[in-house]
Amino acid sequence: MSDTPYIPGAADLSIAPDIEARSGLLSWVASVDHKRIGIMYLLSSLFFFGVGGIEALLMRIQLARPNNNFLSPAAFNQIFTMHGTTMIFLVAMPVLTGMANYLVPLMIGAKDMAFPRLNALSLWLLVFGGLLLYFSFFAGGAPAVGWFSYAPLSEIPYSPTTGVDYYALSLVVLGIASIVAAINLIVTIAKFRAPGLTIRRLPLFVWMVLVTQVMILLALPALNASLAMLLIDRLMHGNFFVPVAGGSALLWQHFFWAFGHPEVYIVVLPAFGMISEVIPVFSGKVIYGYEFVAASTVAIAVLSYLVWAHHMFAVGLGHPVDLMFAMGSMLIAVPTGVKIFNWIATMWGGSIRFTASMLFAVGFLLMFTIGGLSGVSFAAFPIDWQVTDTYYLVAHIHYVLFGGTIFAVFAGLYYWFPKISGRMLSETLGKWHFWLMLIGFNMTFFDQHFLGLMGMTRRTFTYPDLPGWAALNMISSIGAGVMGLAVAVFLWNIAASLLRGEIAGDNPWNAWTLEWATSSPPPPDNFKRLPPIRSRRPLWDLAHPENPDWTHGH
Amino acid sequence: MDTDRAERFVTGDINRFAMLLFLLSETAFFAFLIIAYVYFHNAVTSGPDAANSLDPWKSGIYTVFLLTSSFTVWRAEKCYSRGRRGAFLKWLLVTILLGAVFLFGQGREYLHLYRGNVTVNRNVFGTAFFTLTGFHGLHVLLGLIALAVLFGLALADSRCSQSSAVRTIATYWHFVDWVWVVIFSVVYLWSLF
Numbered sequence: 001m002s003d004t005p006y007i008p009g010a011a012d013l014s015i016a017p018d019i020e021a022r023s024g025l026l027s028w029v030a031s032v033d034h035k036r037i038g039i040m041y042l043l044s045s046l047f048f049f050g051v052g053g054i055e056a057l058l059m060r061i062q063l064a065r066p067n068n069n070f071l072s073p074a075a076f077n078q079i080f081t082m083h084g085t086t087m088i089f090l091v092a093m094p095v096l097t098g099m100a101n102y103l104v105p106l107m108i109g110a111k112d113m114a115f116p117r118l119n120a121l122s123l124w125l126l127v128f129g130g131l132l133l134y135f136s137f138f139a140g141g142a143p144a145v146g147w148f149s150y151a152p153l154s155e156i157p158y159s160p161t162t163g164v165d166y167y168a169l170s171l172v173v174l175g176i177a178s179i180v181a182a183i184n185l186i187v188t189i190a191k192f193r194a195p196g197l198t199i200r201r202l203p204l205f206v207w208m209v210l211v212t213q214v215m216i217l218l219a220l221p222a223l224n225a226s227l228a229m230l231l232i233d234r235l236m237h238g239n240f241f242v243p244v245a246g247g248s249a250l251l252w253q254h255f256f257w258a259f260g261h262p263e264v265y266i267v268v269l270p271a272f273g274m275i276s277e278v279i280p281v282f283s284g285k286v287i288y289g290y291e292f293v294a295a296s297t298v299a300i301a302v303l304s305y306l307v308w309a310h311h312m313f314a315v316g317l318g319h320p321v322d323l324m325f326a327m328g329s330m331l332i333a334v335p336t337g338v339k340i341f342n343w344i345a346t347m348w349g350g351s352i353r354f355t356a357s358m359l360f361a362v363g364f365l366l367m368f369t370i371g372g373l374s375g376v377s378f379a380a381f382p383i384d385w386q387v388t389d390t391y392y393l394v395a396h397i398h399y400v401l402f403g404g405t406i407f408a409v410f411a412g413l414y415y416w417f418p419k420i421s422g423r424m425l426s427e428t429l430g431k432w433h434f435w436l437m438l439i440g441f442n443m444t445f446f447d448q449h450f451l452g453l454m455g456m457t458r459r460t461f462t463y464p465d466l467p468g469w470a471a472l473n474m475i476s477s478i479g480a481g482v483m484g485l486a487v488a489v490f491l492w493n494i495a496a497s498l499l500r501g502e503i504a505g506d507n508p509w510n511a512w513t514l515e516w517a518t519s520s521p522p523p524p525d526n527f528k529r530l531p532p533i534r535s536r537r538p539l540w541d542l543a544h545p546e547n548p549d550w551t552h553g554h
Numbered sequence: 555m556d557t558d559r560a561e562r563f564v565t566g567d568i569n570r571f572a573m574l575l576f577l578l579s580e581t582a583f584f585a586f587l588i589i590a591y592v593y594f595h596n597a598v599t600s601g602p603d604a605a606n607s608l609d610p611w612k613s614g615i616y617t618v619f620l621l622t623s624s625f626t627v628w629r630a631e632k633c634y635s636r637g638r639r640g641a642f643l644k645w646l647l648v649t650i651l652l653g654a655v656f657l658f659g660q661g662r663e664y665l666h667l668y669r670g671n672v673t674v675n676r677n678v679f680g681t682a683f684f685t686l687t688g689f690h691g692l693h694v695l696l697g698l699i700a701l702a703v704l705f706g707l708a709l710a711d712s713r714c715s716q717s718s719a720v721r722t723i724a725t726y727w728h729f730v731d732w733v734w735v736v737i738f739s740v741v742y743l744w745s746l747f
Binding site for chain 2: 114115179182183184186187190191217218219220221222224225226228229232233236237238239240245246247248251255258
């Protein structure tokens, strides 16, 4: 028996043992501390978020008016490809891995990740993989084939420049980075939990990160294999996806979406996890139906592997196949709906604090539900045939990935920024950020549903002056500008907070999970001592010895 | 607070656990390459295919070498855990040699096919065959490098100091072997029927 409980964590593997205590550029570059690596993940994704955002604004300037010639068709193709690839692989995935990197060891009471040096490897693979993708601009042109790079368009006869080679090489590097990080996170969660933190007491964010990493392990290899085959086609004149040589363009679609559909959940489940942390704290209630939130995550993960061909209804796979995939896809709405009800029921009757973080969480609920509903409409393949590859799809994907993932990330950032930096963000600026973002987002994307139904195809570089199109597109472009403004407010908020923000203290929100049991920012070893863990809310138990959770059995 | 119980959370070999997770991911990777090969199996109507280009008997002999190496690496691991350093080094060396013989066999097969103008770009059989077996060969090569590093480290370490690296790399080596069993069945045995 001792007063200081043992804190599980990896041995000190720093290249220079004292590097973590120092400051300056080298101490960051050489760091193997999960907190610094997490911050560098977040900064990398913020950087690429800026780049991808500028690409989006360029497209919206081009599309603001009919018959515009601000961008050439060739430039437009490169920019929408880079925008999609950037936002998915260099923003959504790394921002979530970054949050997981920073938070998981803290939430489970560990000193660091299981493999600190491997952790640094996955970060730097991400950074250089991203730079490799962008180097294509200097090497004869970026890829111009869309983020899913359909064959045979991606093959040499139709894409003779090196753009697609850079796309494939960089995504292989990023894929390896994701798999490395997934292995690290799974081992960490499985083996480095603090005493008492059983799997049924894990914070839901950690639960969802765990499920997501298993999905990454099984889904990313499909992409890596496809990219290897594409590179063999392009660099060694192979025949995998070349129909005239006996290959199959359809095989690329099957393989890509075998990765691509699980990928949708890979970039949304950790967001669900953050929402599941934020909503209970700001509602002053425990999460409603913890087991259902966790189990529905597993259900979503399993189903997501069985529905890839709903991205391919337009191919003509035959009626029985279409029916099967339509039903499977609609089935996913059930566990997703379960979660939505869990979050609403958590808020129901709670004493809700509408902080910026909570506003973004509620915004997430509304926006993601709209994206989910248009998703269900896509699962009905007659509707899919009508609106596939139109702006209706563009609206859908943005309601899921921006209204869903990015809103949740903002909720998470407002919630955990005080822990990361030691200073509070301004609530006033945060509210400006939220409302500008919500209004700008809906201006940009809600009207795109109508444009899609009216027949405006995605990826078109311009359009004729048809009735209503000019007005709707102009509203969309103005909305994009408003979103740009919202991001500027966010950056200003961060800068102002770092310079002269209010000191946060250990636990500014009166939250209950372990990351709030240490100082803000935490010391290199994370914890001086851990509170006893006898329920899902150890800090609640500590603050309320008269009414601890473990007397209620959770 | 019960510190004994706390420490149990970090027991268990995390290196081997991480390797198993990596191999789960590798299994998915090879599954897709195998599916691609199977997908094109009946697509080849002219030119080289598995039935008219491959020699299952010759490859079968080299396969025996690779499968035997799974046995020898298991022996090496056992000797290592019992602290029998000499026997460990011997079995490890035999494993490396068996793996090298397999790679040599694959090299000879590739050379033979190349001389018969069966290449990656000749037709879709060539593309799928060289991709699948090539990626496997690359994994064998990486395994050999890992085993060689292990051998070098073991030579320098006179105490046989129970590192989890031996079990971890042996696990990887078993994976390389059983993947080959699947590939050999799908590519070579299937060509007989």
